[in-house]
Amino acid sequence: MRWFNNKDTLYGFLVILPSLVLLGIFVYGFIFQTFYTSLTDWGKDPAQALAANPQIRFIGFENYRELFTGLVDSRFRQDLVNTFFFTVFFILGCLGVGLGLAIVLDRSPRGEGFFRTIFLFPMSLSFIVTGTIWRWMLQPEGGVNQLPTLVGLPKGEFAWLTSREQIWQVSWNDLPFITALVVSVVLIFIAIAAFRGGERRRGYIASGSAALLLLWAFTLGRTLQPLPYDEPHGFNLAFIGIILAAVWQMSGYTMALYLAGLRGIPEELREAARVDGASEWQLYQRVIFPLLAPITLSAMIILGHISLKIFDLIFAMAGPDNAPTDVPALLMYLTTFRANQIAKGAAIGMILLLLVAAVIVPYLYSQLKSEVRR
Amino acid sequence: MSQGQRIRWELTLLAYLAAGIMFFPIFWLFLTGFKSEGDAIAIPPKLVFTLTLESIQEALTRSDYGLHFLNSIISALGSTALALILAIPAAYSMAFYPTQRTQGLLLWMISTKMMPPVGVIIPVYLIFRDLRWLDNVWALALIYTVMNLPVVIWTLYAFFREVPHEIMEAARVDGASIPQELLRVLLPLSVPAIASAALLSIILAWNETFWSLNLTAAQASPLSVYVASFKTAEGLFWAKMSAASMIAILPVMVMGWLAQRQLVRGLTFGAIK
Numbered sequence: 001m002r003w004f005n006n007k008d009t010l011y012g013f014l015v016i017l018p019s020l021v022l023l024g025i026f027v028y029g030f031i032f033q034t035f036y037t038s039l040t041d042w043g044k045d046p047a048q049a050l051a052a053n054p055q056i057r058f059i060g061f062e063n064y065r066e067l068f069t070g071l072v073d074s075r076f077r078q079d080l081v082n083t084f085f086f087t088v089f090f091i092l093g094c095l096g097v098g099l100g101l102a103i104v105l106d107r108s109p110r111g112e113g114f115f116r117t118i119f120l121f122p123m124s125l126s127f128i129v130t131g132t133i134w135r136w137m138l139q140p141e142g143g144v145n146q147l148p149t150l151v152g153l154p155k156g157e158f159a160w161l162t163s164r165e166q167i168w169q170v171s172w173n174d175l176p177f178i179t180a181l182v183v184s185v186v187l188i189f190i191a192i193a194a195f196r197g198g199e200r201r202r203g204y205i206a207s208g209s210a211a212l213l214l215l216w217a218f219t220l221g222r223t224l225q226p227l228p229y230d231e232p233h234g235f236n237l238a239f240i241g242i243i244l245a246a247v248w249q250m251s252g253y254t255m256a257l258y259l260a261g262l263r264g265i266p267e268e269l270r271e272a273a274r275v276d277g278a279s280e281w282q283l284y285q286r287v288i289f290p291l292l293a294p295i296t297l298s299a300m301i302i303l304g305h306i307s308l309k310i311f312d313l314i315f316a317m318a319g320p321d322n323a324p325t326d327v328p329a330l331l332m333y334l335t336t337f338r339a340n341q342i343a344k345g346a347a348i349g350m351i352l353l354l355l356v357a358a359v360i361v362p363y364l365y366s367q368l369k370s371e372v373r374r
Numbered sequence: 375m376s377q378g379q380r381i382r383w384e385l386t387l388l389a390y391l392a393a394g395i396m397f398f399p400i401f402w403l404f405l406t407g408f409k410s411e412g413d414a415i416a417i418p419p420k421l422v423f424t425l426t427l428e429s430i431q432e433a434l435t436r437s438d439y440g441l442h443f444l445n446s447i448i449s450a451l452g453s454t455a456l457a458l459i460l461a462i463p464a465a466y467s468m469a470f471y472p473t474q475r476t477q478g479l480l481l482w483m484i485s486t487k488m489m490p491p492v493g494v495i496i497p498v499y500l501i502f503r504d505l506r507w508l509d510n511v512w513a514l515a516l517i518y519t520v521m522n523l524p525v526v527i528w529t530l531y532a533f534f535r536e537v538p539h540e541i542m543e544a545a546r547v548d549g550a551s552i553p554q555e556l557l558r559v560l561l562p563l564s565v566p567a568i569a570s571a572a573l574l575s576i577i578l579a580w581n582e583t584f585w586s587l588n589l590t591a592a593q594a595s596p597l598s599v600y601v602a603s604f605k606t607a608e609g610l611f612w613a614k615m616s617a618a619s620m621i622a623i624l625p626v627m628v629m630g631w632l633a634q635r636q637l638v639r640g641l642t643f644g645a646i647k
Contacts, residue, residue, distance in 0.1 A: 009471060009473065011471075012467035012468075012473075013467075015463035015467045016479070018460055019460050019483070019523055019527060022520055023486045023523060026517075027486035027489055027494060027520070030494035030497040030498060031493050031494055033497040034496050034497060037496055037497075101389075101392055104385050104388050104389050105389060107381075107382070108386045108389055110386060111386075111389075115393055116634070118397050119393070119396055121397065121627075121630070121631070122396065122400070123630070123634075123637055123638075124626055124629070124630020124637060125400075125581070125626070125630070126580070126582075126583065126598055127583065129601060129622065129623050131602075132403075132601060132604075133400070133403050133619070134399065136406075136612060137402070143402070248396070253637075253638060256638045298642065302642060309490040311492075311583070311584050312583040312584060312587075312598075312602070315583070315587070316583075316602050328492075329492050329584075332492045333587075336496060337499075337588060342496060346496050348492070349492040349493045349495070350493060352492050352493065353489060353490055353492070356488065356489060356490050357489070360488045361485070364481045364484065364485055364488075365481075367481060
């Protein structure tokens with residue numbers, strides 16, 4: 001009998017093998033190779049970039065150092081800041097609009113299927129088509145700027161995709177300090193939550209790391225100056241249009257998640273809260289929103305990894321050459337395939353990959369742990 | 375009218391308003407596709423205009439439109455077929471002969487789908503260049519297969535896991551071999567699951583742009599690249615561009631409408647049951 005089991009396991013393994021090999025080579029194998037490429041100077045000498053047998057030297061982390069502290073790569077640093085703001089507002093927008101739509105549909109049961117279909121419609125479009133539609137609506141002379149004229153106001157003048165205005169500027173030199181402060185605050189919140197929940201060990205670890213980080217920030221962190229001068233980076237207002245389009249496309253998705261969550265909350269629970277004298281607002285605040293928290297977390301991870309990877313939407317809306325709406329994925333495309341700076345493009349790709357991994361690996365790992373527990 | 379009724383009425387109104395706003399951009403795209411160039415750029419925008427098929431005709435008769443359409447179909451269908459061939463046995467094995475590592479393996483596969491393509495494109499590009507596979511629609515289909523394999527495996531696995539083991543065991547007792555069991559018993563049961571996995575994979579491949587943009591040129595580029603390139607080529611011909619986009623999205627709009635639930639689940643990977 002044991003022999004049979006083993007044979008089944010062997011067959012089982014053999015049929016999975018092709019998929020594993022394919023994914024292993026095409027994804028993790030090539031990630032490794034990209035990483036190796038990023039440590040070379042491939043493309044620094046234009047003559048070698050497209051040569052059949054290029055002469056490539058190993059230069060260690062030089063490309064990364066240049067991206068973060070080099071004079072010519074300030075565009076990359078602005079792109080990181082762009083991605084940060086885009087991600088934050090995209091997630092907030094999708095969560096807000098999605099939750100609002102879900103609550104409306106949950107409470108007015110008539111025609112739910114119809115509305116669901118409409119709200120999810122944009123999701124099946126490609127980002128390219130979404131970008132094409134919205135580029136047109138956001139033209140200086142087009143759709144959205146004409147809206148105020150419908151009610152007799154003067155037309156809008158905002159250059160949605162090409163505005164060079166920047167707000168909330170921060171010097172790149174202050175970023176290590178600010179990042180440390182923000183992370184410490186988050187750690188302190190985690191520590192407080194852990195102590196309240198009775199998880200002492202976790203609480204000590206979190207508060208200890210927060211203290212260490214703060215100590216570092218106020219001593220060494222202030223003296224760490226990546227650049228010899230102040231380089232301001234901020235939120236490009238041109239991104240508002242991109243965020244609008246992205247939220248339009250993906251808010252139906254969060255709506256569907258939240259709606260499923262709301263439908264999963266038993267009616268008795270709501271009735272019980274009402275009997276206890278809770279107002280509608282309290283019902284949502286105390287009972288329903290806490291129950292939706294796990295959905296919010298999952299949605300944030302999924303949307304977060306989409307927004308870090310975003311490429312085609314901006315490619316179609318503003319084009320790859322529009323500096324105010326640049327993101328790392330677009331810069332990687334320009335650096336590698338237009339400028340033939342292969343190694344530097346690889347380094348940008350690796351940094352983006354690390355950002356995405358930082359979002360999804362803990363998430364997948366926690367999924368694994370909860371699956372095993374079940 | 376009681377207060378409850380009024381709130382419900384207001385909410386319904388709100389839902390219609392939101393639906394109007396959400397649908398407006400698509401509606402406008404279609405409207406513009408049926409306009410002449412002059413009407414398309416008129417200010418204020420024209421709601422009443424003479425319906426014309428001129429723009430659609432022009433978009434369709436451009437010599438290369440058919441080629442790009444065909445490329446989209448080949449890359450989407452080809453990759454989906456290949457992904458299904460690889461995924462059905464794999465999902466079968468993981469669902470019916472799970473080991474301790476199955477969950478980990480599945481999540482590892484999903485991680486490959488979530489990784490950004492910018493992290494792997496350089497080696498792929500260089501290898502395709504050396505093999506002379508650039509601008510080849512079948513090579514593109516291979517990339518799409520790898521891209522969609524995790525989603526297809528996961529969708530099938532989630533369905534297979536719900537199939538009662540007794541059915542398979544009964545077939546086994548009747549003397550069926552494993553391939554017979556798979557072909558005669560499991561596949562007929564799982565037509566809906568296979569169909570939804572296929573729909574999902576077709577939609578994702580149809581909408582993909584990063585790979586096709588970088589790996590294909592005039593010969594093998596699918597519609598998504600064509601629509602993206604329309605921008606630079608004919609920046610100001612809005613009606614023609616709307617018409618081209620409209621025809622490009624028609625197939626996925628129908629499929630997306632059929633597969634909305636799968637789209638949501640496929641993106642979430644069952645994180646939310």
